[in-house]
Amino acid sequence: xxxLVYTHKVTPRLSYVFKHICTRILGLQVSFTNIVExxxxxxxxxxxxxxxxxxxxxxxxxxxxxxxxxxSDVEIEIHKWKNTKCFFANGNKSSLPFDIFAAxxxxxxxxxxxxxxxxxxxxxxxxxxxIAYKHHFLKDPVVDVWAYEFKNxxxxxxxxxxxxxxxxxxxxxxxxxxxxxxxxxGISRTIGGVLKDVLALNFNELYTRFLVLFKLRKDPYNTFxxxxxxHKKRNLKPIFFFLLGDYTIYDKSINYQNKHFISLIxxxxxxxxxxxxxxxxxxxxxxxxxxxxxxxxxIFNIPLLHxxxxxxxxxxxxxxxxxxxxxxxxxxxxxxxSESGFRAGTCTPFYFYDLDYEMQTPLKINPFCVLDxxxxxxxxxxxxxxxLIDAVKEVNGTFNLVVHNYTFSxxxxxxxxxxxxxxxxDYSGDNK
Numbered sequence: 001x002x003x004l005v006y007t008h009k010v011t012p013r014l015s016y017v018f019k020h021i022c023t024r025i026l027g028l029q030v031s032f033t034n035i036v037e038x039x040x041x042x043x044x045x046x047x048x049x050x051x052x053x054x055x056x057x058x059x060x061x062x063x064x065x066x067x068x069x070x071x072s073d074v075e076i077e078i079h080k081w082k083n084t085k086c087f088f089a090n091g092n093k094s095s096l097p098f099d100i101f102a103a104x105x106x107x108x109x110x111x112x113x114x115x116x117x118x119x120x121x122x123x124x125x126x127x128x129x130x131i132a133y134k135h136h137f138l139k140d141p142v143v144d145v146w147a148y149e150f151k152n153x154x155x156x157x158x159x160x161x162x163x164x165x166x167x168x169x170x171x172x173x174x175x176x177x178x179x180x181x182x183x184x185x186g187i188s189r190t191i192g193g194v195l196k197d198v199l200a201l202n203f204n205e206l207y208t209r210f211l212v213l214f215k216l217r218k219d220p221y222n223t224f225x226x227x228x229x230x231h232k233k234r235n236l237k238p239i240f241f242f243l244l245g246d247y248t249i250y251d252k253s254i255n256y257q258n259k260h261f262i263s264l265i266x267x268x269x270x271x272x273x274x275x276x277x278x279x280x281x282x283x284x285x286x287x288x289x290x291x292x293x294x295x296x297x298x299i300f301n302i303p304l305l306h307x308x309x310x311x312x313x314x315x316x317x318x319x320x321x322x323x324x325x326x327x328x329x330x331x332x333x334x335x336x337x338s339e340s341g342f343r344a345g346t347c348t349p350f351y352f353y354d355l356d357y358e359m360q361t362p363l364k365i366n367p368f369c370v371l372d373x374x375x376x377x378x379x380x381x382x383x384x385x386x387x388l389i390d391a392v393k394e395v396n397g398t399f400n401l402v403v404h405n406y407t408f409s410x411x412x413x414x415x416x417x418x419x420x421x422x423x424x425x426d427y428s429g430d431n432k
Contacts, residue, residue: 001161002029003154004046006039006054013066014049016353016360017105025147025348025395027164045158049101053093058157061090063102069358071114074106078135084145085137095153100146107132107143107345109353113316120338122311127339138341139388141369144348144395168393170428172238173332173368173402174227175277175308177253179242179264181221181406182212184254189247220409224264226418227408228271234425240268241308241332244295245279245288251310256295265299275306275332283313286322293326308332312371320352324363332400335368340388342369347397368400372407372417382420386427399428 003022007014010032022030033039036054039046046057053059065074065088076087079098086098088106106112110125117129132138151163185193190213197206211217231238242265243253254261268274276296282289296304307328309319314333323331331352335343344350344367352363369388375381392399401424407417 001044002031004039004042004044005030005032006034006036006046006048006050006057007032007062008034008050009067010034011067012358012360013068013105013109013353014101016351017066017101017108020108020346020348020350021101021104021143021147021150024350025144025166025346025397026151027166045154045161047095047154058095058153059093060096060099060101061094063088063090063099065099065102066105071111071355073115074111076106076131078131078137082149084140084142085135086142086146087131096149100150104143104146104345105353108350109355110316110344111355114355122313123315124311124313124337125316127336127341127343130343132341132343132345133339138339138343139391141342141345141347141391141395141397143342143344143346144397148395166396168396168428169398170236170389170425171366171398171400172231172236172425173308173400174238174240175402175404176240176242177251177277177310177404179221179224179254179261179405180219181409181411182209183219183222184258184260186255220411221406222264223405223408224268227405228268230422230425232271234429236425237272239273239275239306239332240265241275241277241306242296243277243279243310244292244299245282245310248279248281250280256299262299269300273306274300275308276304278307278309280310280313283309283315283319286325289322290326293328303327305329306332312337317352317354317356320361320363320365321354324352324361328363330364330366332366332368332402334365335371335400335402337371337373340370340374340384343367347392347395347399349398366398366400368402370399370401372403376413382423382427385424389424389428 018030022028048054048057048059049062078085078087079089081097088099088103089097090099113125117125120126127133212219243251244256245251276292278289279292282292293304307323312333312335349364349366352361352365354361370385389399407414
């Protein structure tokens with residue numbers, strides 16, 4: 001059964017956000033009409049989304065945002081509502097006290113990232129600039145929470161309808177900027193590392209380096225067997241992102257032609273899906289990205305489908321347009337490096353909406369809410385991360401968790417992360 005929505009004007013924005021909330025989150029197909037007679041004659045699920053109700057149907061009073069084009073400085077006033085926050089309040093005739101569709105579009109389209117902001121040192125949009133951070137709802141997948149409130153409103157009108165259910169999913173994302181700490185770096189980089197240890201009087205590091213180089217100890221960043229075994233044991237399906245860019249001041253990966261490195265990433269791909277970690281220089285240069293894409297495809301002999309950006313750098317809309325031009329299907333960069341939470345307000349994969357062209361694109365965005373780097377100096381982050389897992393479980397969403405291969409090296413600041421990660425995996429699997 002479809003939900004029929006009456007509105008005075010069907011726009012690309014309106015169609016986009018209704019399909020995310022109704023179809024992707026609630027599993028409900030949706031269609032639209034601006035013909036009153038067709039709406040009145042419809043006997044199934046229906047609602048109106050306009051300025052005034054037609055009768056006693058489910059009615060959501062619309063904000064102007066979904067009927068505009070381009071970007072302007074939209075006035076935002078945050079309100080508390082039930083156990084969440086909301087904005088774009090509407091009149092007392094509305095079945096919900098605010099326009100969840102316009103508010104969701106504002107977050108999903110990353111509207112605020114098209115407006116002027118103070119970037120961080122890497123040119124990124126910082127969490128402190130977002131309304132979610134400023135008004136303390138960054139830790140809540142509000143779009144999904146609002147969708148479930150909309151579902152409850154529909155059930156009050158159509159109690160006989162049964163919504164399909166979806167299940168919570170944990171999706172580990174393994175970021176591999178450098179596969180080995182000491183091995184396969186080449187003569188010049190190895191000598192440089194040794195001299196750096198000597199000049200810094202870091203003899204423990206020097207000792208470990210030589211043990212690894214002389215094959216007396218495993219390279220600490222080579223944690224792949226451990227990762228494979230722990231995910232297989234729990235029937236999880238992580239995705240690994242390998243950096244294949246050239247050596248630069250930003251990216252210090254192994255040479256993509258190194259036979260040991262190629263053997264490693266092919267062995268990982270025997271068990272789990274792999275994608276490309278785009279280098280720092282590739283983020284603003286489509287030719288560099290194209291070259292790295294070709295390297296990936298020459299190694300695996302399959303099309304590149306998934307990417308994640310170095311430093312989680314994401315400049316809209318340029319980066320996503322480049323991915324679309326190269327026919328890449330999905331990206332895993334949507335998140336913050338200094339704060340955990342839901343950058344786009346949702347824990348459900350969604351499609352990139354290009355505000356300049358006013359169209360939904362084919363690029364699927366997989367937002368992450370936790371990055372290990374955020375907690376590298378936190379003694380016991382389990383409680384906070386588990387609360388985020390609970391928030392995603394509450395709406396049966398997807399919990400994308402980003403960790404790095406070196407996180408499990410037990411080296412210095414990452415000590416204890418193997419046990420911590422296992423706790424998180426097991427907690428995610430409990431009472432799904």
